[in-house]
Amino acid sequence: MLDGRGAVKRRAGARLWLSGLWLALVVLAAVFAPLVSPQDPLAQDLMLGRLPPFWMPDHEPGFWLGTDSLGRDVLTRMIYGARVALVVALSAGVATCLIGTALGLVAGFYRGWADRIIGRLVDIWMAFPPVLFAILLIAVLGTGLSSVVIAIVVIDWTRFCRVVRAETLNQSQMDYVHSARVAGFTRLRTLVAEILPNVLPVIVALLTLEMGIAVIVEAILSFVNLSVSTDAPTWGGMIAEGRTSIYQAWWVLAFPLAALFLTVLSFAQFGEGLRDRFDPVLR
Amino acid sequence: MSAFLEIRNLSARLRDTGERVLRSVSLEVPVGAVQGLVGESGAGKSMIGRAVLGVLPKAVEIVEGEILLEGRDLLKAKPSERRRLIGTRTALIPQDPLTALNPSRRIGPQITDRLVDILGWEKARATARAAEILAEVDIPQPERVMRLYPHELSGGMRQRILIASAFAAEPKLIVADEPTTALDVTVQKQILHLISQMQARHGTALLFVTHDLGVVAKICDSLSVLYAGKVVEETTVQKFFAAPQHPYSAALLAATPRHTDAGASLEPVPRAVLDAVSAEIAADDASWRRHG
Ligand SMILES: Nc1ncnc2c1ncn2[C@@H]1O[C@H](COP(=O)(O)OP(=O)(O)O)[C@@H](O)[C@H]1O
Ligand SMILES: [Mg+2]
Numbered sequence A: 001m002l003d004g005r006g007a008v009k010r011r012a013g014a015r016l017w018l019s020g021l022w023l024a025l026v027v028l029a030a031v032f033a034p035l036v037s038p039q040d041p042l043a044q045d046l047m048l049g050r051l052p053p054f055w056m057p058d059h060e061p062g063f064w065l066g067t068d069s070l071g072r073d074v075l076t077r078m079i080y081g082a083r084v085a086l087v088v089a090l091s092a093g094v095a096t097c098l099i100g101t102a103l104g105l106v107a108g109f110y111r112g113w114a115d116r117i118i119g120r121l122v123d124i125w126m127a128f129p130p131v132l133f134a135i136l137l138i139a140v141l142g143t144g145l146s147s148v149v150i151a152i153v154v155i156d157w158t159r160f161c162r163v164v165r166a167e168t169l170n171q172s173q174m175d176y177v178h179s180a181r182v183a184g185f186t187r188l189r190t191l192v193a194e195i196l197p198n199v200l201p202v203i204v205a206l207l208t209l210e211m212g213i214a215v216i217v218e219a220i221l222s223f224v225n226l227s228v229s230t231d232a233p234t235w236g237g238m239i240a241e242g243r244t245s246i247y248q249a250w251w252v253l254a255f256p257l258a259a260l261f262l263t264v265l266s267f268a269q270f271g272e273g274l275r276d277r278f279d280p281v282l283r
Numbered sequence B: 001m002s003a004f005l006e007i008r009n010l011s012a013r014l015r016d017t018g019e020r021v022l023r024s025v026s027l028e029v030p031v032g033a034v035q036g037l038v039g040e041s042g043a044g045k046s047m048i049g050r051a052v053l054g055v056l057p058k059a060v061e062i063v064e065g066e067i068l069l070e071g072r073d074l075l076k077a078k079p080s081e082r083r084r085l086i087g088t089r090t091a092l093i094p095q096d097p098l099t100a101l102n103p104s105r106r107i108g109p110q111i112t113d114r115l116v117d118i119l120g121w122e123k124a125r126a127t128a129r130a131a132e133i134l135a136e137v138d139i140p141q142p143e144r145v146m147r148l149y150p151h152e153l154s155g156g157m158r159q160r161i162l163i164a165s166a167f168a169a170e171p172k173l174i175v176a177d178e179p180t181t182a183l184d185v186t187v188q189k190q191i192l193h194l195i196s197q198m199q200a201r202h203g204t205a206l207l208f209v210t211h212d213l214g215v216v217a218k219i220c221d222s223l224s225v226l227y228a229g230k231v232v233e234e235t236t237v238q239k240f241f242a243a244p245q246h247p248y249s250a251a252l253l254a255a256t257p258r259h260t261d262a263g264a265s266l267e268p269v270p271r272a273v274l275d276a277v278s279a280e281i282a283a284d285d286a287s288w289r290r291h292g
Helices: A002-031 A074-110 A112-125 A128-140 A147-172 A175-183 A187-221 A235-244 A250-277 B045-053 B079-088 B106-119 B123-136 B156-169 B187-200 B213-219 B238-242 B248-252 B271-291
Strands: B003-014 B020-029 B032-038 B060-069 B090-094 B172-175 B203-209 B222-227 B230-236
Touching: A002 A074, A002 A112, A002 A250, A074 A112, A074 A147, A074 A187, A074 A235, A074 A250, A074 B045, A112 A147, A112 B045, A128 A187, A147 A187, A175 A187, A175 B045, A175 B079, A175 B090, A175 B106, A187 A235, A187 A250, A187 B222, A235 A250, A235 B156, A235 B238, A250 B003, A250 B213, A250 B222, A250 B248, B003 B045, B020 B032, B020 B045, B020 B203, B020 B230, B032 B045, B045 B172, B045 B203, B060 B079, B060 B123, B079 B106, B106 B123, B106 B156, B123 B156, B156 B187, B187 B213, B203 B213, B203 B238, B213 B238, B222 B238, B222 B248, B230 B238, B230 B248, B238 B248
Parallel strands: B032 B203, B032 B222, B090 B172, B172 B203
Antiparallel strands: B003 B020, B003 B060, B222 B230
């Protein structure tokens, strides 16, 4: 029993720290991009095209992870790409979380007509295939970062709404909620002060998951050229460009892909780790 | 002495199917008395308790009847007035100590919140009161316990805390919904003794919900026997154990093990008795439908 718990704790701890470390690295890179980048992200030099990473023959000093076919530094563009990824993750993640959570709390706690309307809305929403929905939205809103964020929020609030509603409903049936109501607390106070703290671990896990999803969606939209302008460095855009020269210069594709993969994985793992850590029942 | 709580002809049903869950229930709890509410699982015992405290499930609606607290009808009172009446005069000792304390909040505020926010006490006074009442239910080191989370305490400790919390504001009526059912047999006895002791010391009226007649014998003054949402017998504990009047009550009593002859075989409630009560209820429903 003790050993079991201990092992779970250790694993959760390693997960939290490893994913946290990578996310911290990404955040630092994004914030200090102009300071830490070895090159200019937009500078082209055809003479320096398709330079390999530093450990291979024919590499150039200063271009650590090589260059793309236009001679732009891969590492620098990845660092600037982290900015786009994080801005999207934060704004889309938080906005999705706020909207979905508010609706989920209301539906799960007040039930009745509010629950029926919100539930029906979620059902209708989920009937649309999300990728098609996203492309449709971008077509209407026009390309650009804010369109990407809006598209993610409009599509993904249902994920929060469904999970938060279920958990709120579950908590609402606990005796402690009855006790609070008997004591004379209002519904709103009961919802905010008693139920919300118990739903919070789930919300945090969903939020980080959503941030990971936002990063992927932005990458996909960049990949099909529906995100920020073509010149601006994004991981998805780099992957799209790298795909065309994968046999001549695999590094143009591989490094942003690895960054994308690690970031998305880290967001999910970080959320799980946080939940294990801060859920008082599991703690 | 006049009744502190009086329920008159209370009927309730499920909103969607219309199925009746309470059938013209009437009962009284005099000031400072212990009223038992006995019946099998699903009889509607909790439903009565929850109706009194204003926390019925959304799926259930009250069709008719009165719930008088100090003579004022809770069902006719404005929501804010009802909340105030219930909040200042009653409390709940819930069934499951595992879910009755909020898992993500410390013990202390869970007791003092109500004193401060609803009853308007000073924070310091509420904290002192919480420590005092925790000591009264034999919680060692109350100040330390108030800083703990529920999962750091045993089931027995949590139930003691819930009892303390219920008595903290000196309510006039406490609804105890099977407060010992979820506990170990040895802990059950202690908790029952504790509730009985606290009730006597504070002069609180108790509506005690249980399916265990053995418990009723120990703690109650009088009792109502419930079957399928209908009170089939209301009497004093003495009279009941001497000679139950209704066949269903008699069968229920026969099905309860005596503590003197442990191991004696139990009689299940006979089929014929159940059929008779069901017929009685069906007739009752029919006449109710004709009039309603
Ligand atoms: N939340 C609910 N929604 C619908 N029906 C319920 C709900 N809770 C209980 N019931 C029904 O109401 C009846 C009485 O339940 P309850 O008062 O909990 O019984 P008891 O406490 O005597 O075991 C049962 O038939 C039960 O199925
Ligand atoms: Mg019950």
